[in-house]
Amino acid sequence: MRLSKLFGKTLRQTPSEAENISHQLLLKAGMIHPVAAGIYSYLPLGWRALRKIENIIREEMDAIGGQELMMPVLQPLELWEQTERDVAFGQSLFTLSDRRDRKLVLAPTHEEVITELVRRNVQSYRDLPLLLYQIQTKFRDEARPRGGLMRVREFTMKDLYSFDTDEEAVNTTYQKVIGAYKRIYERCGLPSVVVEADSGAIGGKESHEFMVIAESGEEQVIHCSKCDYSANAERAESMKLPGEEEEALPLEEVATPGVKTIEELANFLGIPKSKTLKAVFYAADGELIFVAIRGDLEVNEVKLKNALKCHDLRLASDEEVREAGLVAGSASPLGIGGIKRVADPSITLGVNFVAGANKPDAHVKNVNHPRDFAVDLLVDIAIAQAGEGCPRCGSKLLSTRGIEAGHVFKLGTFFSERLDATFIDRDGVEHPIFMGCYGIGIGRLLAAAIEQNHDEKGIIWPLPIAPYQVHLCPLSMDKPEVASAAERLYLDLEQEGLEVLFDDRIESPGVKLNDADLLGMPLRLILSPRTIKSQSVEWKRRGEKEAEIIPLEGAAKRLKAFFAL
RNA sequence: CGGGGCGUAGCGCAGUUUGGUUAGCGCGCAGCGUUCGGGACGCUGAGGUCGGCAGUUCGAAUCUGCCCGCCCCGACCA
Numbered sequence: 001m002r003l004s005k006l007f008g009k010t011l012r013q014t015p016s017e018a019e020n021i022s023h024q025l026l027l028k029a030g031m032i033h034p035v036a037a038g039i040y041s042y043l044p045l046g047w048r049a050l051r052k053i054e055n056i057i058r059e060e061m062d063a064i065g066g067q068e069l070m071m072p073v074l075q076p077l078e079l080w081e082q083t084e085r086d087v088a089f090g091q092s093l094f095t096l097s098d099r100r101d102r103k104l105v106l107a108p109t110h111e112e113v114i115t116e117l118v119r120r121n122v123q124s125y126r127d128l129p130l131l132l133y134q135i136q137t138k139f140r141d142e143a144r145p146r147g148g149l150m151r152v153r154e155f156t157m158k159d160l161y162s163f164d165t166d167e168e169a170v171n172t173t174y175q176k177v178i179g180a181y182k183r184i185y186e187r188c189g190l191p192s193v194v195v196e197a198d199s200g201a202i203g204g205k206e207s208h209e210f211m212v213i214a215e216s217g218e219e220q221v222i223h224c225s226k227c228d229y230s231a232n233a234e235r236a237e238s239m240k241l242p243g244e245e246e247e248a249l250p251l252e253e254v255a256t257p258g259v260k261t262i263e264e265l266a267n268f269l270g271i272p273k274s275k276t277l278k279a280v281f282y283a284a285d286g287e288l289i290f291v292a293i294r295g296d297l298e299v300n301e302v303k304l305k306n307a308l309k310c311h312d313l314r315l316a317s318d319e320e321v322r323e324a325g326l327v328a329g330s331a332s333p334l335g336i337g338g339i340k341r342v343a344d345p346s347i348t349l350g351v352n353f354v355a356g357a358n359k360p361d362a363h364v365k366n367v368n369h370p371r372d373f374a375v376d377l378l379v380d381i382a383i384a385q386a387g388e389g390c391p392r393c394g395s396k397l398l399s400t401r402g403i404e405a406g407h408v409f410k411l412g413t414f415f416s417e418r419l420d421a422t423f424i425d426r427d428g429v430e431h432p433i434f435m436g437c438y439g440i441g442i443g444r445l446l447a448a449a450i451e452q453n454h455d456e457k458g459i460i461w462p463l464p465i466a467p468y469q470v471h472l473c474p475l476s477m478d479k480p481e482v483a484s485a486a487e488r489l490y491l492d493l494e495q496e497g498l499e500v501l502f503d504d505r506i507e508s509p510g511v512k513l514n515d516a517d518l519l520g521m522p523l524r525l526i527l528s529p530r531t532i533k534s535q536s537v538e539w540k541r542r543g544e545k546e547a548e549i550i551p552l553e554g555a556a557k558r559l560k561a562f563f564a565l
Numbered sequence: 566c567g568g569g570g571c572g573u574a575g576c577g578c579a580g581u582u583u584g585g586u587u588a589g590c591g592c593g594c595a596g597c598g599u600u601c602g603g604g605a606c607g608c609u610g611a612g613g614u615c616g617g618c619a620g621u622u623c624g625a626a627u628c629u630g631c632c633c634g635c636c637c638c639g640a641c642c643a
Contacts, residue, residue: 009575009576009593011575011576011577011592011593012576012577012592012593012604013576013577013578013591013592013593014576014577015576015577016571016576016577016578016636017571017635017636018636019636019637028576034635036634036635037634037635037636089643090641091566091641092641092642108643109643111643140642140643142641142642143566143640143641143642144566144637144638144639144640144641144642146636146637151642157643159643197643198643199643200642200643207643209643218642301640301641314640314641315640404643407643408643409643437643439643475601475602476601476602478601479601507601507604508600508601508602508603508604508605509601509602509603509604509605510601510602510603510604510605511603511604511605512602512603512604513602513603513604514603514604515604517603526602528601528602529601529602530602538602
């Protein structure tokens with residue numbers, strides 16, 4: 001490809017709208033163009049990189065027996081109502097009507113359609129196991145798209161669906177896919193870690209995410225300093241620090257004028273926050289819920305949502321709390337009734353807690369569970385924090401940030417039961433099919449690859465996903481001897497089947513070299529009057545400091561051999 | 566959805582506080598010439614509904630109201 005003809009221009013200044021590095025570099029290099037919030041066009045270079053990633057994914061999916069197919073973006077809303085996932089996705093689901101006023105959705109994912117498809121085509125255990133995948137555009141009306149390609153509303157995703165006869169077979173498939181995913185990230189130049197994850201709106205039993213560890217990542221990962229436990233913070237468990245051991249004392253009311261927060265309470269009474277009980281009110285699908293947790297801990301809303309099995313969860317407003325006859329700021333599990341009470345097990349770690357008195361300006365000392373109050377649900381709803389104990393081995397937990405580059409789920413029979421996808425086993429008995437699903441956001445993977453592979457000058461493409469392998473960069477293209485040598489070398493390289501970006505522009509060296517660094521192809525070849533004189537060409541790998549001079553004669557063959565490795 | 570910031574040429578910005586000729590600058594773009602191993606220089610030139618609508622005013626990029634869009638933090642998010 002001749003750079004002079006390439007659609008898409010590099011920018012000298014970084015567009016001010018971009019905050020994170022992959023976003024800045026993709027814009028600056030002319031690889032993407034914004035259309036609206038979270039909606040991008042891919043220009044030729046960006047598109048080539050994206051397609052390279054797709055092909056790597058295809059190869060790895062095919063290698064484990066996956067079969068590629070294609071399903072529509074446009075789907076009847078009815079199908080989503082059957083699994084109630086129209087509710088689960090809520091506002092993130094793009095909906096529209098056709099000319100007959102039929103309700104349609106722009107698919108955010110394809111479990112419904114594929115389950116329906118498999119239902120029609122699988123009858124027997126002999127048809128299983130089955131691995132089907134597609135690379136397709138998906139739509140999600142994200143509340144806040146961000147970070148360039150990191151979180152967008154229209155994106156390309158590879159999703160693989162697995163169909164097995166039983167739990168055990170699913171486990172085998174699951175491990176096989178995890179293996180393929182590891183190879184994919186590795187080939188894309190991305191070190192990834194597998195972490196336990198929440199399964200969110202998709203439901204299902206078990207789920208793991210592939211995280212690329214990066215400061216710019218949206219996700220918080222909690223991992224053990226000793227063993228291999230690691231989990232997304234929204235899912236992570238931990239051993240909380242224990243409270244003090246002491247004799248349980250009788251209840252005692254204390255006046256606490258003006259004290260509203262846990263912070264103020266601890267200061268006012270001169271006790272640690274871990275000696276208090278925090279009370280929080282939530283509205284779960286509209287129902288007011290009382291939540292208690294030890295004062296030094298925070299509520300993990302994902303866990304709480306899962307525990308309550310609700311779709312919509314938010315903090316209750318002061319008004320809602322007041323209407324229920326309760327006092328925010330001095331609420332207490334003591335004597336509270338007519339409302340669902342949920343508590344974190346941390347309320348049993350320690351004794352003689354200080355809790356609210358359910359009236360203003362007062363608290364109660366020496367509160368103990370279950371002596372003084374009962375709860376309806378005692379379940380882990382606490383955020384795990386660095387410094388706490390690993391749930392497996394007890395060692396110290398650490399925290400880091402990561403980009404979610406892939407997500408795999410064991411779905412069980414959620415979809416197959418609702419959409420009636422069954423098979424007949426060896427003994428003639430009908431069972432629902434066991435499913436798994438496995439997704440990779442390709443644009444996000446592209447962005448993650450840049451986040452991990454760049455320097456202050458620009459992108460450093462990992463070879464397998466680079467838009468072109470070679471950046472042929474002749475300086476002084478207006479000199480006939482340079483131009484003709486460059487043209488010849490370009491032809492030779494293309495003839496060897498190499499992917500070459502040929503900067504045939506007549507531009508100053510500074511411009512050409514800086515563009516080469518910005519665009520970031522793995523190998524840069526320089527021709528100039530100097531190298532022509534010695535019948536040589538300069539060879540430099542992007543990301544390495546040292547250049548090498550090789551003879552012009554046979555250079556194309558040598559490159560071919562280099563890339564064949 | 567809550568909080569904050571921003572919207573003036575393809576990109577980066579000034580001008581808005583205190584309304585007043587033809588709205589500026591740098592980069593980029595076009596032409597000519599000189600340069601040529603890390604974003605060269607000179608000359609000439611093109612390019613703008615000042616996000617939109619309405620209002621105030623003799624006069625609005627500038628003041629007022631409403632709306633739209635984009636970015637960031639949070640909530641949210643397979």
